[in-house]
Amino acid sequence: MIRYVPKAKYSYSAGQAQSVFLNGLKEKKILGTVCNKCKKVYVPPKMYCEECFKPTDGWVELKDEGIVHTAIASFVSWTRDRLEEPIISGTIKLYGSERDYVFPGMFHRICTTYDKVRDMSIIGAKVKAVWNEKRVGSIEDIQCFKEV
Amino acid sequence: MWSKKGRIEDLIFWKGNMEVEAYEYDEGNAGKKFIEGIKEGKFYGIKCSSGKVYVPPRDYCPEDMTEGNYVELTEPYLDLLTEVREDSYGNKLEKPIKVGIIRFLNAKGGIIVRVEGDAKEGDKVKVIKWEWPLVVGKA
Amino acid sequence: MKVAIVGMGWYGFRPSTPEVSFREMVFEAASRAYAEANLDPRKDVDTFISSQEDFWEGISIADEFAPDQIGGYLRPTFTVTGDGVQGILHGIMHIKSGISKVTAVEAHSKASDILTIGDIVEFAMDPIFLRPAAPPNFHFLAALEAKAYQRRTGMTEEDMAEIVSIEKRNGFGNPRASYAANLNVSDILSHEKVAEPLRRPDIADFVDGAVVVVLASEDIARSLTDDPIWVEASTFTETNYPGYAELGEAGYLRGAYSQISKRKFDGYFVDDRYSFKLLEHLGVFKADPLALLREGQLGEGGSAPTNVFGGLLSEGVPLEAAGLTLALEAREYLRKGYSSAVVGSWRGVPTYTGMVLSMWR
Numbered sequence: 112m113i114r115y116v117p118k119a120k121y122s123y124s125a126g127q128a129q130s131v132f133l134n135g136l137k138e139k140k141i142l143g144t145v146c147n148k149c150k151k152v153y154v155p156p157k158m159y160c161e162e163c164f165k166p167t168d169g170w171v172e173l174k175d176e177g178i179v180h181t182a183i184a185s186f187v188s189w190t191r192d193r194l195e196e197p198i199i200s201g202t203i204k205l206y207g208s209e210r211d212y213v214f215p216g217m218f219h220r221i222c223t224t225y226d227k228v229r230d231m232s233i234i235g236a237k238v239k240a241v242w243n244e245k246r247v248g249s250i251e252d253i254q255c256f257k258e259v
Numbered sequence: 260m261w262s263k264k265g266r267i268e269d270l271i272f273w274k275g276n277m278e279v280e281a282y283e284y285d286e287g288n289a290g291k292k293f294i295e296g297i298k299e300g301k302f303y304g305i306k307c308s309s310g311k312v313y314v315p316p317r318d319y320c321p322e323d324m325t326e327g328n329y330v331e332l333t334e335p336y337l338d339l340l341t342e343v344r345e346d347s348y349g350n351k352l353e354k355p356i357k358v359g360i361i362r363f364l365n366a367k368g369g370i371i372v373r374v375e376g377d378a379k380e381g382d383k384v385k386v387i388k389w390e391w392p393l394v395v396g397k398a
Numbered sequence: 399m400k401v402a403i404v405g406m407g408w409y410g411f412r413p414s415t416p417e418v419s420f421r422e423m424v425f426e427a428a429s430r431a432y433a434e435a436n437l438d439p440r441k442d443v444d445t446f447i448s449s450q451e452d453f454w455e456g457i458s459i460a461d462e463f464a465p466d467q468i469g470g471y472l473r474p475t476f477t478v479t480g481d482g483v484q485g486i487l488h489g490i491m492h493i494k495s496g497i498s499k500v501t502a503v504e505a506h507s508k509a510s511d512i513l514t515i516g517d518i519v520e521f522a523m524d525p526i527f528l529r530p531a532a533p534p535n536f537h538f539l540a541a542l543e544a545k546a547y548q549r550r551t552g553m554t555e556e557d558m559a560e561i562v563s564i565e566k567r568n569g570f571g572n573p574r575a576s577y578a579a580n581l582n583v584s585d586i587l588s589h590e591k592v593a594e595p596l597r598r599p600d601i602a603d604f605v606d607g608a609v610v611v612v613l614a615s616e617d618i619a620r621s622l623t624d625d626p627i628w629v630e631a632s633t634f635t636e637t638n639y640p641g642y643a644e645l646g647e648a649g650y651l652r653g654a655y656s657q658i659s660k661r662k663f664d665g666y667f668v669d670d671r672y673s674f675k676l677l678e679h680l681g682v683f684k685a686d687p688l689a690l691l692r693e694g695q696l697g698e699g700g701s702a703p704t705n706v707f708g709g710l711l712s713e714g715v716p717l718e719a720a721g722l723t724l725a726l727e728a729r730e731y732l733r734k735g736y737s738s739a740v741v742g743s744w745r746g747v748p749t750y751t752g753m754v755l756s757m758w759r
């Protein structure tokens with residue numbers, strides 16, 4: 112066997128849309144872009160509307176609350192360790208969208224119980240962002256979305 | 260985009276790694292034969308039904324996809340030689356590294372090796388260390 | 399049935415592009431290409447092709463990130479792991495097979511995002527026979543090829559410096575030539591060697607940039623423009639692993655060229671990420687390129703005008719967008735009134751894969 116450890120390191124340019132979004136999180140703001148033609152709101156934001164193929168027209172601030180669209184409980188960590196307590200995460204549909212499957216939203220941790228994931232009662236629940244005291248401009252500035 | 264922020268302070272660059280830990284490559288039959296041969300002080304190539312000999316050996320003959328027969332090769336010569344003085348990022352190396360390709364008469368292909376001493380292109384070479392990767396010098 | 403280029407757009411071509419993510423950069427190039435073609439990608443484009451490689455993006459399964467920025471949201475989009483000319487080749491197949499009338503092809507580079515680009519190139523090397531023996535500089539493979547080419551043709555280091563000097567000056571006036579410079583042969587020869595016989599100026603730097611090409615079937619092309627650019631493309635991978643049997647002969651490009659209809663070319667646009675590669679690649683299309691260089695025949699008006707806008711030595715190496723960058727040069731050349739041009743592209747060290755794009759009007 113020939114063993115090889117690759118070195119693959121990057122400095123990803125967040126670009127226009129994601130830079131504003133991440134800097135917004137530092138200010139406890141969830142910012143999205145809006146296309147005035149089709150009215151679609153993008154969170155996470157894009158500088159172009161993928162449906163209309165034109166630049167988005169401006170920024171909107173969304174409430175830091177929404178409803179749980181889907182959720183899972185994982186007993187395996189990112190580094191593949193067995194977890195005693197599961198990590199619960201899912202997609203949060205932020206308020207401000209009339210469409211069922213296309214919506215401004217976030218994938219994040221959900222502060223709830225395993226039972227509520229198992230019996231699916233968490234789905235549709237109203238949740239609100241729990242912000243970290245110290246924020247750096249990262250998706251981790253939000254600790255989780257917690258049931259209200 | 261009809262408007263763009265240009266001030267570097269407003270822009271974010273996210274440091275990250277590709278999620279790759281390590282690989283363990285199987286050398287394959289021919290690769291194992293080649294590397295074991297090196298440890299025994301021998302060069303192996305593969306002879307195909309066409310009569311062509313390939314080095315390093317492969318698991319199949321490229322012209323007809325049949326298995327060939329291993330043959331021992333002797334008397335390597337240095338075909339091409341370069342001396343590397345910087346790394347890929349432009350940092351000067353402590354000591355220049357000589358790298359070359361050794362080949363054998365009547366065999367197609369060659370082996371990338373480290374070169375020590377003043378061997379020149381065209382010189383017959385001998386192996387200084389029978390380990391993979393190989394180090395060679397002037398014979 | 400013929401296939402034409404009906405629009406091209408680009409963005410970037412600077413050593414770094416901090417103001418955009420790679421997706422935003424492609425959107426910019428795509429917007430320009432569709433404006434030129436006068437097409438709406440959401441209505442008029444049938445298929446979308448992205449030419450990319452995961453380790454350049456730093457994202458595994460990067461295809462997932464391909465569609466939106468070229469207009470391919472919820473539309474048929476697929477990726478080609480290779481150079482943009484290979485993307486064009488697949489686009490031509492889409493159109494000739496009848497599944498598409500209009501196809502968009504993109505390739506891009508965010509090389510400045512890759513902190514360990516030398517290691518990524520090393521990662522592309524054969525893991526058994528090459529990587530363990532490779533020095534910590536991937537240019538060594540090109541240096542060995544240069545030595546082989548020198549031995550075969552008699553090319554000197556002065557010839558290589560002459561190429562660099564011409565190309566760096568040719569870049570002046572080319573809006574994509576971030577590395578254009580006024581360097582004479584003695585300036586270049588005063589630099590130390592990186593890997594014998596290559597000096598720093600013999601090696602093109604990487605660059606950020608995106609290029610989008612819109613291809614159309616013959617009838618669509620004629621309805622869009624009075625002056626379509628017809629294209630034919632091919633690709634070839636030389637069996638050179640392991641063993642490096644035939645270095646310095648550009649067998650990969652010869653293999654690609656053998657599949658293309660023969661025609662007379664008014665201009666040559668070849669991968670020159672290493673100075674000597676300009677001659678090695680030109681030699682696929684024209685006999686005795688070294689003599690042509692020494693006789694001063696490589697400029698406009700010469701018998702083999704080659705990289706007259708500076709090539710990659712002036713523009714930089716935009717990873718998989720290298721072939722499309724040369725295609726932009728070729729199109730610029732055709733716009734000056736010439737009737738044909740050819741692109742000879744290469745995927746760079748450590749590959750032996752070449753692409754030919756023939757363009758005529």
Ligand SMILES: [Zn+2]
Nearest residue numbers: 146149160163
């Ligand atoms: Zn829209």
